[in-house]
Amino acid sequence: MNIFAGALSRHAGLLLRVLLLGLPVGYGAYLTWQEWGYRQSLAVPTALPERVPAPAPAPFKPDAIAAVLGLSPQGPLAHSAEPLELRASFVSSNGASHALLAGSQQSRFYRVGERLPGGSVLRRIEVSHVVLWRNNREERLLLKPASRYVLPATQMPATHAPTTSFHLRPLAEQP
Structure with a gap:
């Protein structure tokens, strides 16, 4: 047991250096391999879905557009x-x-x-x-x-003339 313990203590420093150097190098190699796999998957072209043709536009109807905007036609x-x-x-x-x-x-x-x-x-x-x-x-x-x-006011007979003034003043300005 003493021989094993002595050998372990002599090589402990070497083992510790290998682990401390090997762990980051191994992890870097793993990440490099993952990146390579990801870039390879991007290089493969994927099939695009079939394009559906756009429907033909509806015929232009200015009367319908004017009605939506609240405008009225010129005719009676x-x-x-x-x-x-x-x-x-x-x-x-x-x-x-x-x-x-x-x-x-x-x-x-x-x-x-x-x-x-x-x-x-x-x-x-x-x-x-x-x-x-x-x-x-x-x-x-x-x-x-x-x-x-x-x-209607536009069809009032001419015989009835209004007796009041068309221009009304506020009460404060009246004499």
């Missing part, structure tokens, strides 16, 4: 087939316009963007008519006054 609008009657329209410059529409059951005020009972949408409110969006097109519903006293 079709008369609406909606079973409603325009009784009154209140046009406001700040966008809070309302239209009184009467159906067979009831009369109700509608604003721009609201859906009507027949499925169409109120798109625009003017003084003498409203514009509805129905079946992917604009339709016009004309004002039908109930009597001669309910007329």
Whole structure:
């Protein structure tokens, strides 16, 4: 045992040097082998998937694009087939316009963007008519006054001159 212990102690320094030098060199060789394998796998070309041809573009429809952007065609609008009657329209410059529409059951005020009972949408409110969006097109519903006293401002008889001033002043400036 003494012989073995003595030989081990003499060669312990040599064994320790071999381990300390061999371990990093062996690990470096392992990493080099891994890198070589990785680069070899990159060099192999892979089969590309078959390209599917792009579908043909849809034909250009300027009317459809204009409708999406909220523009209206230049020609006259079709008369609406909606079973409603325009009784009154209140046009406001700040966008809070309302239209009184009467159906067979009831009369109700509608604003721009609201859906009507027949499925169409109120798109625009003017003084003498409203514009509805129905079946992917604009339709016009004309004002039908109930009597001669309910007329649009543009159709007022000339015999009734207004008695008030067109220019109203605030109360603080009045004499």
